[in-house]
Amino acid sequence: MMISTLLSLCFALPMAQQSESISLSVDRLHVGNGDVIENALVVLENGKIVSVIPGGSAAGAIHVEGAELSPGLVDAFSFMGVGGATMEESRESTPSIRLADSVALDEPSFGNALHEGVTSAYLSPDSLNVIGGIGTVVKTAGGVATNLFADEGSAARIINRDGALKVTLGNDASMGNFTPRGQFTRNYTARRPNTRMGTVWVVRREFYRAKAYQKALADGEKLYDKDLEILVKVLEGEIPLRVQARRSHDVQTALRLQEEFGWPNLIIEEATEGQEAAAELAAAGVSVATGPAFDSVSRAIARGPQASELSFLAHPPAICCEDLHEVEGLHSGHEDNGLVELSGPALDFLVALAPRYGAASGLNGGRFSEGHSATPALPALLFDAGVGLALGSAEAHDQALTESSLIHQARNAVRWGMPEADALQAITSRAASLCGTADHVGKVEVGFDADLVLWSGNPLASSSRPLLVILDGRIAVDNRPQQ
Amino acid sequence: MKPNTILLSAVSGVCLLAAALIGDDRQEPASANALLLNGEGPATAYHAAVIHTAGSAGAIQDGYLVVQDGKVAGVATQASDLPPMMNTVELGTAEIIPGLVAADTTVTGSSGQGDRSMAAHNLAADSFDPFMDTTKVLERGITTYYLSPDRSRLIGGRGAVVKAAGANSMLEARGDLRVNLTTAAWNPPDYFRPPIPPTAENPILPAIDQAPNSRPGAMLALRQAFAATSSGAELDPNMAGLQDFLASDAALRLIVDTADEAQTAVDLAKEWGRHPVLAGLSQANAAQLVSVLQKHNATLLFEVPLFISMPDLDANWQFPDANLLGDISASTPVALQAGRYGRWTWLLEAAAASTGYGLSDANALRGITTVPADILGVGQRVGRLEKGFDADFVILDGGPLDAAASVQKVYVDGKKVWSRKGIKSLKSDAVVVRAGTLWTGDGAPIEGGVEVLLENGRIVAAGRTVPHPAGARIMDAGADAHITPGFIDARGFVGTNGARSVDSRIDLGHLADGSYFSDMWRPVAQSGITSMVMGPRSLSTKGTRASVVKTAAGFESGSLEDRFVMFFDARSSDHAASRKALAGQLKKGKAYFEKWEKFRTERAAWEVENTEKVATARADKEKELRLRLAQGSAPKVEEVVEVEAEEEIVEEEEAKPVDPVNGLWVGTLEHEMLGDQTIEINARLHHEGKQLTGIFSTPEAPGEDFEMEGTFEDNTVHFEIPTEVGNVTIDGIIDAPDSMSVKIELAGFGSADLVMARTEVEEEGAAPIAKKKAKTDDGPQAPSKDWNLEGHRAMFEGRARAVVAASRRDEIESVLALFAEYELPVQLMYADEALEMAETLRAQNVGIVVSPNVTSRRENVDYVPAAELHAAGIPIAFQSDRTQGARFLPQLLTMATRYGLGAEQALAGLTSSTADMLGISDRVGRVKAGLDGDIVIFQGHPFDLRSRVTHVFVNGLEVHQK
């Protein structure tokens, strides 16, 4: 079969799919702006949606009984392709660093996201620095393999190079740092700040410098400082500012700073305890991109890498197992034939040995330690308080579990009292507007990118799965039942 | 449907047919001759170069193994013996051996389970997992293996015997009884079973302290047990288990460590009237052992010492005597297994190694087939290739004891259960380079046709003719090609990028790891410079440490491990001060070095006298841990770690280097035929030497993965599938680490290009689980490292050579005096006025690393100072003193030859004499057997502006033009 497989692999299959345009006729269409159209025909051409006909249908159109169509999901806040390695940690403030230049667009997490219906996502720089650089908005698949970093355009993965500037308040940026002492200053942790105060101080320092710089420029001085250039853009609202604030008082700090510097375009990330500052947020008209819902799964994720990710645990040499066997928590898969499963203290220990995993999760606690009064009802509460809201998955997509996917966040939000229509918008159109791509992503409307998900049922039901994921008009995932 | 679609489907149809014809080798066999074959089913003959029956027939050259109904129907010596129309599988040069039998395994039966010291009623068969994936067993040629009961209890229980494949795989559920007489079985946990409910007649008694705590204790316990079984008194269940055993004819497996334990063991066996099988003996005194074994007809299950990596064995562990097995096998059957520091699946290796202890080849093979089969009581079914035995056999691509031979196919009950598909091979790839002239690095060249053999990264032979190993690549560079040693740049900065200074804690050597794949290094390597002394740019009296690195090395071979060059700067306006400073450095260095020496000697002494103590202490600790675990209370993590750290040093050493190709590659295929469509292709590549396996898949066709065999050579990946309509080929070139540009040729139906990137590197073996904790003991502790002085220490330990920059005569003199005082060899750098004191330098055999400006001008005449130095008999070395610029050094010298520098001198200065000066001539600098495979091939004379470098080999690997 080898050769026929090869050929079909190379040509035959796509032949079957290939066609200038795809049209779907669906029982229910979730437009993404809250509206639902029963029986609609959607036609795609060259990566765009060319027509949406209510009640329409056409011969040869893709149709699955009972299936419902939604826009491709938009992840308003994620760490896909981001890790310690993508971060410059030599300084605590690196505004001019662009994630777009270093993000690993081939990480499996994108695949995981795609298979759960996520077609575009805002990638945030890791929260290791106080001012962490500029996040970017990408499609979760497509692009030209040879040039993943091609600039905006249908062929490219990156659809908004300057998503927002990342500022971190709270633990992440200061955790593990220590004041340079003696000569061992080559370690990235040998830097300031190491308190919350210090963190805020750094933000102030930088933005006062930026203001001065702005003024100087206005006075016609000839200056160039790439970092300050960015901050000025932020002050002028050209680039949105995203502040990761988890504890409620961090949120309030962020709002104070906004008054101080008049950030025109502020977004709060995660806001794990945001419900306690909901009123202020609403009053200030600041939008929030939440992190993963605080249920058992995302707790587990926040706890950091699991055994499955420490790949070397999968194949320890057979010789070890006999000895491992006596240790609590090391249970060999099939007695001693070389495969070992870990649990209990041994696993904890090994997890503690695991490489730094990205500050937002895992080893340095991050969200885990800052969620004292976290509640799964957060999105609902913010929504009720009238806070502009989009849902994000943070690093959840690093795992191939539907329980840790973006759609799960929405389902959870609904379960805890958010209206279905709004929950769906929070992962489509509203998310897109936080990403600055609202003009061509996040809705099923003529002229929008042909990013669509065909669900086996109501997108917000646990028992539904994506049957089709269409990205830029191409079928990226096909789980349709064979008949 | 577009025309090319039709075309393609047609093609795929044809190819489908082709595929059916290629590929599997078992066609429908013809009916068999009743004379030779009395079975009903179809019979097949396997025609191999040698068939090792391991039975009475011995090894049969060019024979036919006939299989019918899953049994061996016989072995024919010539085709005429076969019944007519016999379906025959031609195996060419391959050899056939019986399926191997593993007499001891770690599949089951971990140590110290349960709380009974004697558990004769424990059945290893209960732990049998019929769903276990036995790939890793089969790929080693093992078809039958033993399941062990508890390994470290006095009586562990009854073993079992199973097949690695097949329907009813359990051969023997109640096998031999495992008795462990070694110290491992000592100090079992107390045995406590409170009566439920306790009553007057059976109250709660204190926990029973179980034997053994000593060897007499062990014997006593066993004798009591034996007595109990025969006393007719009512037995507790595991004593009943012992009774079953004694009633059966199963063997008695006795685990012993030393010859006197062996003595005790056979005594016991005699009392019980059992056939003793002695296992675990790896370091016994031969004479004693032989007598022991001869007295009682025992069988020896010998642990051949094979090591996965260095275990920390105590000082009195020793290898067995060279003729140990020779003496024993004369009277006693010997079964073989890999010792406890190897893997139990290493049977072929064990057999090969056993010949080193005096075992004959024939016995070595029996030691992993018939003998273990007999021990396990299945000797009438498996272990031999004789009429009536199970058709379990293994096809090797060489002799069973030939280290290079590897298992190709494995059959159980006549069915193929595993085949290699090019997954693994032990063959290495060798290159023979032919050329007209060979510059060895010393003196005049050898002319008129020469050959150099590179293998495993080394120069194996060089001369007029060299051996051509099987499968070696012959590279004929032509008659006017010149071969020279790889050039050495005595000072360059490629890896350090010309940094002025580098943290002294960093081992610069690693900066060159993977240089082969680096665009930064390639140009330098291609210029012919294969080695470079690489350090920070700045010089100082404090001294800077430089490493000797390779310009095109794999990920682990970047540097000459632990070889350094210390650069000092003695030039200064204030001569006295600089001299003082230099003296101070040497003084400090010396003191530091002595501190370490002291520690080393003390430590060594201490280790010797403490190993015993440490061992027992560790044993106690583990015991206590086990006890606690048996009672279900978790140990604290630190404890766990300690035990791991101690028992798994193995794993640290296991950490493998990153391989250039192994791993998962992904890419997206685009092609005009596909229009807008793209196809994501995933390829799981794995190579062993040249053999490459690819497992291809695509999201487009989930589950439709398929596997192909190809070749991997010099970073080019090649797959080829012959079809009747032409070849489908896939060619990839790894042009940067983790990136490969691929071309797919579709049998002339068009081709497609794509770039694939490696998304995950294959985990081979294991990475270290736990960083080994520095064990603090009451012995002498290592002094704290002073990184700034590590280089000095290396210098005193002879791992580093000193090179001192000095220009004026007085500077040179004081340097020489200083180093003479510390009896350290020293080389000079620059040394403008060296010529004036040539005698002294010659006398003290001091060489000079000349300034990068090879030619200079004197009285309006260009001249080469180096040439004059050489003329004066002073060894010279050349340095580039550049980063990328290093690649111009050879050409610079070619220029210099126009101004009086002899070709030999120039070459020596770039190769041999530099190597000698820097004390690395045991690795590089000459074309000589045993040295690194670094050679440069010129078209034409190496120092002729008309000739150019055509090929460069570093560590035996060719550096390709990009």
Add this chain to the structure above:
Amino acid sequence: MRNATLLLASVLLSTSAFAQGGSIAVRAGKIMKADGSVIDGGTMVIENGRISSLGGADLEVPFDVILHEYPDAVIFPGFYEAHSSLGMDRSNENVAVAPFLDVKDSIDPVSFYFEDELRGGTVAIGIMPGNTTVIGGHGRVVAPTGMTIEQMTLDSGMGMKLAIGPKRGWSRSTQLAELRETFSNLDRDLRKLGEKLQEEGKQEEDLASVGDDEEDEDTEDGDAWDSAGGFIRFGDDFPGKTLISEEDLNDGQRGLVDILNGDERLWIWAPTASDVVTTQTWLASHDLLENAVLVVSSSAWKASAQLAEMGRPVVLSGDLWHVERDPVTYKEVRTFAPAKFAEAGVAFALSSVEGRMGPDRLSYQAAMCIREGVSREIALASITTNPAKFWGLEDDLGDFKAGADGTFVVFNGDPLAASTYVLEVWIRGTKRYDRSEDVRLKRLEEGRIK
């Protein structure tokens, strides 16, 4: 005889717990039965805690019962947790063989576990001793509500816990050896006991009889041997077997005898595929196949064939996915166990105990099954009727039918939908949970955690 008393006791207790005020009628937008079939605007009448009639909106309601109306809610039988070892302080004795234990002495009625289950719409839980044991003791079926264990108990005769999968720190051989040892010990003790009793019996005979004793003895013995009576009803005969009565045995022995007599339903922890095979042979050798319920982990899917062949109930505890690596290709292979069981025709129940979504999401486990292609009927059965069947309580629990317990849960939507939640839980005609009075939930919802 002992079982009879137990049964009686449980009945008394349970009625005492749930009888009062158990007469109501409910009318709802939808009444969904366990098989997913829906009665729109259905009505159900419950009298004295049991369903007396079920029908459409027009069903006539007796004048003396209060009618509760839920116009836009869905009424469903609720979820059933077939096997769980939570809600106890410690789930296992460190004595390996403890047939004399009973979870009733360990269950903590006010533990959060039961609260969570109730909040999630679970109406009955089979509580069993934990898995690190050989013979773990008796379990019982409880409702996740009540202030005392008596109030919670629905059935005290759930059965006995056995483990083939090794106890922590043991190998599988040690486990099996321990099991064999236990029963051979029992056999030995019984034979001893038999002889002793016969001795005593004979002495009495001697006192009574005159003349040719010997024949008497023979006949005596003969009768004793071939008579099928007696408390011990298994194994081959031995002297005095019939003389042994329940009172002669201690708790431990009694438990074991109950097992071999086939009076106990056996809940056997057999996590891996190989454990399943071992279990099969062990059960066959003791002729106990009919009494077994296997509690497995997802890796047991490899033994689906064997499970189907045994035809015994299976409880899948823990994660539904089985993940392993192909030793050659290093590919991660993920298998969805319930789908495999469904294919093979194995009757299984799900458990939320170690499920991904925590103890209150049995519904989620079922939803996952549907997502992965298991039919809705099977998925629903696995958390309703199947557990009830496995407990032998299918007449009382698991579904709406006349005569069954008047137990139901009021949802605000499709019970399996992620977004729906529980409004009320009624057990045997009494309201046991009301979302509007769920203080802890409120605090979460309002975000007042501290």
